[in-house]
Amino acid sequence: MSDVDLVAIPAGAVRLHDARRKSTRDVTLESFELGRYPVTEEQVAEVLGVTASHPRRPATDVSWLRAVRFCNALSEWEGFDTAYRVDGDEVTWHLDSEGFRLPTEAEWEYACRAGSTAAHYGPLPDVAWTSADGVNTPQPIGGKLPNLFGLFDTLGNVWEWCWDLLDPARYDDYRVFRGGGFADDAWSVRAGVRRGGGPRMHHEDVGFRVARGGFDGSEAAAQGWSARADAERAAVDGALPSGWTPRRRGR
DSSP: OOOOOOEEOOOOOEEEETTTEEEEEEEEOOOEEEESSSOOOHHHHHHHOOSSSTTTTTTTTTHHHHHHHHHHHHHHHHHHSSEEETTTEEEEEEEEOEEEEEEOHHHHHHHHTTTTTTTSSSSSSHHHOOOOGGGOOOOOOOOSSOOOTSOOOSSSSEEEEEEEESSSHHHHHHHEEOOOOOOOTTTSSSSSSSEEETTTTOOTTTOOEEEEEOOOOOTTEEEEEHHHHHHHHHHOOOOOOOOOOOTTTOO
């Protein structure tokens, strides 16, 4: 198959912002690996047995659950234990697995920034496909400049699914996607912007990239995410973000 090119991301730390709660938190990360590019249509076609109309474009119209299943299928293809147990819509991350998986939100932002504390890791026209380029589809991977970790298209082109829940108190099982897309303006195409959708939703400007790296799962926490924190956040009520509509439970 078309190889997934992984970049070794060094250990480090990142500060995450939650605009709705007006809060920040500092996360210390162990080293991990992350795809140099978003997963392409060609790679999804080869692993899941579907058709690729534009092989070098990022795979889009892919739900979070489909991205999870791709990660497991790719792990099996490459001879790794799968990172996820999937039971219907319920997904459990085996934290110690070395198989392919979605990055945590902290991993994604740390890797995207590559040491930068600015909204963009370089001049936006040079590093990201956005609405300013006047394109109406995702563009082939690697067409703009990479960040200092050697990652392409982390900003612009397509949003990218992460593992984490967006805001379980308000949006139930919505998952985070990051990075902005080809139709978005500079306000949305920033390292710190968070958006999300339901695990079965799919969008023409949302794709994903894969990560690898296992961790000590004795406390059910890794790389800025924990099951306990999700449960605590789900129990906290608060004001809705402006312009957002919560998911109706049971649908």
